[in-house]
Amino acid sequence: MKNENKMLRGKNIVVMGVANKRSIAWAIAKALSTAGAKLAFTYQDERFKDKVKRLVDKEMPGSLLLPCNVAEDGELDNLAARLKDEWGVVHSLVHSLAYAKKEELDGLYADTSREGFLLAHNISAYSLVAAAQRLYPLMSEGGTIITLTFQGSQRVVPNYNVMGVAKASLEASVRYLASDLGPQKIRVNAISAGPIKTLSAKGVKDFNRLLEGVAERTPLRSLATADDVAATALFLASDLSRAITGTVLYADCGYHIMAT
Ligand SMILES: NC(=O)c1ccc[n+]([C@@H]2O[C@H](COP(=O)([O-])OP(=O)(O)OC[C@H]3O[C@@H](n4cnc5c(N)ncnc54)[C@H](O)[C@@H]3O)[C@@H](O)[C@H]2O)c1
Numbered sequence: 001m002k003n004e005n006k007m008l009r010g011k012n013i014v015v016m017g018v019a020n021k022r023s024i025a026w027a028i029a030k031a032l033s034t035a036g037a038k039l040a041f042t043y044q045d046e047r048f049k050d051k052v053k054r055l056v057d058k059e060m061p062g063s064l065l066l067p068c069n070v071a072e073d074g075e076l077d078n079l080a081a082r083l084k085d086e087w088g089v090v091h092s093l094v095h096s097l098a099y100a101k102k103e104e105l106d107g108l109y110a111d112t113s114r115e116g117f118l119l120a121h122n123i124s125a126y127s128l129v130a131a132a133q134r135l136y137p138l139m140s141e142g143g144t145i146i147t148l149t150f151q152g153s154q155r156v157v158p159n160y161n162v163m164g165v166a167k168a169s170l171e172a173s174v175r176y177l178a179s180d181l182g183p184q185k186i187r188v189n190a191i192s193a194g195p196i197k198t199l200s201a202k203g204v205k206d207f208n209r210l211l212e213g214v215a216e217r218t219p220l221r222s223l224a225t226a227d228d229v230a231a232t233a234l235f236l237a238s239d240l241s242r243a244i245t246g247t248v249l250y251a252d253c254g255y256h257i258m259a260t
Contacts, residue, residue: 007238009036012087014079016042016068016131017096017148018052022198024148025096026055027226028233032094033060035234040064040086042079044097070097070127080134090138092237095131095147098124098200100163106205109161120162125169132177132188142185146236147174148229149190149248151256159205171248178246187245191232194224194252219254228253 013032017025018041029039041063043052049067056063064086068079083090100120104112128147136143151157152164153171171190178188195214201207215223232251235241250256 006036007240008032008234011037011091011237012040012083012089013037013092013094013237014040014042014083014090014135015094015096016070017094018043018055019048019199020051021055022226023096024193024196024198024226024229025094027230028094028096028146029060031227031230031234032092032237033063035238037092037237038063038087040066040083042066042068045069070123070130073130076130076134079131080138083135083138088138089141090135090143091141092144092146093131093135094233094237095128095145097127098148098163098166100124100161100166100203102203104162105159105203107159107161109165112162117162117165120166121169124163124166125173128170128173129177132181136181136184136186139181139184139186143187144237144241145177145181145186145188146233147188147190149192150195151192151250151252153192154256157210159207163204174248175246182245187236187241189236189241189244189246190248191229191236192248192250192252192256193229194218194255196224196226196229198226214255217255217258217260218252219257222253224251224253 015025015029043049066082068075101116104116149167152160153167174188174190195211229251
């Protein structure tokens with residue numbers, strides 16, 4: 001993405017959720033880095049470490065790379081401690097992660113298990129609160145928190161099931177966090193991305209069929225790409241969006257306005 005004016009120069013930004021180069025978080029990281037931000041990447045666990053390290057070393061050398069499984073309070077505590085040591089001040093957090101068991105993303109929502117419900121909400125919704133509560137004390141110069149959501153929070157999308165319910169919780173969290181943290185000049189927003197082929201998306205049954213249908217029906221007659229979503233993230237991380245908080249911005253080529 002072209003961005004010559006380096007509007008994020010001097011900003012320290014934490015990016016959570018890169019699994020590979022198709023990750024929405026990776027597209028966002030590239031846009032933020034091009035705009036001059038210094039980045040810290042987190043990875044889920046050892047399974048992801050090498051791939052993320054290779055990507056970061058090649059394309060954004062000098063960035064921090066830190067482990068953080070969001071299911072573990074200790075790892076979130078360590079993340080905040082390391083960021084305090086390394087940077088002192090954090091300006092933005094990009095929270096671009098979610099998880100539900102594959103079997104919950106297929107068939108009836110009515111069949112969701114208790115364990116599957118709790119897991120999806122823990123990783124996909126509570127993790128925003130858990131990360132924000134540790135990082136806002138480091139946002140001493142004000143800041144921005146950005147998370148990723150999907151329209152399945154508002155309307156029924158076949159097979160999205162428990163993830164749609166977790167995204168509704170995530171969006172409500174955005175509003176409560178925005179209210180709590182606004183007095184410290186910390187803005188909290190979500191981007192509702194249109195469907196994009198990524199590792200996580202593959203977990204939703206018939207995802208490819210969903211993609212085809214959406215592309216035909218969006219007002220712009222196209223699908224939003226990860227780079228399109230990244231452009232919205234750049235806007236939300238920058239001062240251009242200084243009066244926007246507690247909002248869900250749709251980067252979906254207008255799909256959410258259509259009745260069918
Ligand atoms: N791909 C889409 O169609 C789409 C649309 C709208 C919103 N989103 C959202 O965008 C975000 C990023 O997803 P993506 O599509 O780029 O897929 P992705 O698979 O590339 O990224 C998901 C990330 O979640 C991380 N993650 C899962 N469990 C974790 C844990 N316990 N601790 C730490 N990290 C964990 C994975 O490591 C991975 O990096 C998610 O919130 C997703 O729901 C995706």
